[in-house]
Structure formats: C-alpha cells, structure tokens
Amino acid sequence: MKLLSIASTHWEGDLLTGSGTTSVASEAFGPVAVSWSARTEDHGGLTSPEELIAAAHASCYSMSLSSRLAKAGTPPTALDTEAVAHFEKLEAGWKLVTMAITVRGIVPGASGEAFAQAAESARDGCPVSQALKGNVEITLDAALAD
Secondary structure: OOOOOOEEEEEEOOOOOOEEEEEEOOOOOOOEEEEHHHHHOOOOOOEOHHHHHHHHHHHHHHHHHHHHHHHOOOOOOEEEEEEEEEEEEEOOEEEEEEEEEEEEEEOOOOOHHHHHHHHHHHHHHOHHHHHHOOOOEEEEEEEEOO
C-alpha cells in the first residue's frame, strides 16, 4: 500500500525579493506564504521549507514514539514534541544543519529509562528521521513530564 502526499508552490519574482505560496493537495492547511527572508531573517508571519520539515518531523516522531510505547505496554496519555530546524549559512552555502527534537511525555507505568529508550528508538526509526539521516544531525531531549 502507498499513499501519495502532494504539495505545490507558486513562486513569483527572484529569490531575494520574490515570494510564493505553498499548498497541500489534502487541503489540510494553506495556502501558506513563503519567502527567502522568512527562511533566513524573520518569519514575519510566513513559513519556510525548514519550518515545514520541522512540523513534519515533530508529527512523525510523535507517531513513532507513541507506537513504540504502546507496543511496550505503556501507551502514552500525551506527548508534546517540538522540532527545531537549524538552517545556517556555511562556507558551502545554506544548509539544514541540525534538527533538535524535544519531547515530554505523560506515560503511565513507564520508567524514565524505558521512556528514554523508546524515545531514542523513535528518533532513529521515524520515516522523517530516516530521510534526514546522514545529512542532518538529529539531537534529542526526551523526558517524562513532571
């Protein structure tokens, strides 16, 4: 089985002064406005490819962790995941360098150690992590919520 996920962008103008809109075929959101300055200076109410990748990673990671915890017999009550994409100008040009994931979970019956192990496994196993692997460093800060 496969599902095609489709997104499109309409762009007008050059890189530095132009702008565009990105839409998803599912119509779950959008269209959302994008621009070069939203990638490199300030979002200013717009989004960027890196922010969209971070959103994809946070949701994918949460699903992966939820699955692992449930399979271990400790399904989560709640997971709060944040993914921060670090887009930086390097000598070779602009690059998505690091994705920093922070997750806090409410997981009845799970120890801190079991949660941390599931979190590490989810980091390595979620499909978005796998797509980024080898190109983007993925850091993880995982803990049970207080």
